[in-house]
Amino acid sequence: MASKETRRKLHAERIAAEQARVEQLAKEHRQQTIISGIVVAIIAILTITICLLVWQPWNKSDESSELTVDQAYEQLQQVETKPETADSKGGILLSKNGVNEPVEDVPTVSVYMDFMCSGCGKFNRTVDPTLKKMLDAGQVNIELHPMSFGDRWSSDSYSTRAANMLLYIIDHDKNPDHILDFITNMYDKDFQPEEGSGVKTSDSQMQEQALKAGVSQSVVDASVTDQYTTWLKAIDAYTPKRSELWNTSGDYKGQMTTPTTTINGYYWDMNKAQSTGDDAKEALLASLGISEDKVGVEGELPSIGSEGKPLYDNL
Structure with missing residues (x-):
């Protein structure tokens, strides 16, 4: 039968091992959270970039959207050729x-x-x-x-x-x-x-x-x-x-x-x-x-x- 001192040492080792496991899980969770945050940020950046790529041509093709019909007509009359x-x-x-x-x-x-x-x-x-x-x-x-x-x-x-x-x-x-x-x-x-x-x-x-x-x-x-x-x-x-x-x-x-x-x-x-x-x-x-x-x-x-x-x- 193990001595009282031996049992105390084994108990302490189990506690230490459990703490180490908990700390490792916490570390992995933090890493996953950081990675998830990075992924979300990358997706957001890509989404914004894609939106800009799609928006720019339409925006450029609609530069005169703020003109009234009379203003657009006047611009048409001013075209030289x-x-x-x-x-x-x-x-x-x-x-x-x-x-x-x-x-x-x-x-x-x-x-x-x-x-x-x-x-x-x-x-x-x-x-x-x-x-x-x-x-x-x-x-x-x-x-x-x-x-x-x-x-x-x-x-x-x-x-x-x-x-x-x-x-x-x-x-x-x-x-x-x-x-x-x-x-x-x-x-x-x-x-x-x-x-x-x-x-x-x-x-x-x-x-x-x-x-x-x-x-x-x-x-x-x-x-x-x-x-x-x-x-x-x-x-x-x-x-x-x-x-x-x-x-x-x-x-x-x-x-x-x-x-x-x-x-x-x-x-x-x-x-x-x-x-x-x-x-x-x-x-x-x-x-x-x-x-x-x-x-x-x-x-x-x-x-x-x-x-x-x-x-x-x-x-």
Whole structure:
């Protein structure tokens, strides 16, 4: 049997061992707490950095957000290099007579567009063949409003480059068929890059679309330009502030989106127009007041004329 002294020594050793274990656990806990704190700090720093990386491009693209619509309009007027064919609000009118030579007593369909916009591409592929037939027959005028805000979804400033090319072609060709065919070619489902896809489109690829539209080689060769970029940025700042272009229904009510369409200057609510199940083409024809069998027939004019409101808005 162990002596009393031996038992006392063993008891003291067990107490010492237990204290050492407790101290080790406490030390490990402190280390884990410090590591956790460091991890949290690193995550916070990374989150802030990521937020800054995401915020900066949007912030830069929205430098004029504090401007009023009148101030944005004044800035647009002060741009030195502008498309010679564009009016003070950025519209370029096409008719069977040419550029800025409207046909009298027929509706004017205005389209606000961006070459990167997938919705614009879908709208074009659905509606533009019909609108082109109507334009060639003198049944409508078409007013184009190119924009370039879609650069935020491309990796090569596609919207700005494509819009510059379109504006140069309009200024130097002025053949409505060439202009509309170029737009159609750019919106071809197999050509238009998908938003955010990272796909790069070369200048030569876009030039090929212009050549296929009938634009002359000399105009195509000179169409790669950035001379309208400052004007396009001013348009991007001004146009979304125009309350008459804001969505009147749907998820984006109170905001301007593309494609936006007006008829004789009146906002055309695509959501409302298609509420009966019609596609965009059928809805547009109904809004203009013309049946599909009259499309492309000279002398058969839409019932709303050059001043009437879209008929769907009266339903």
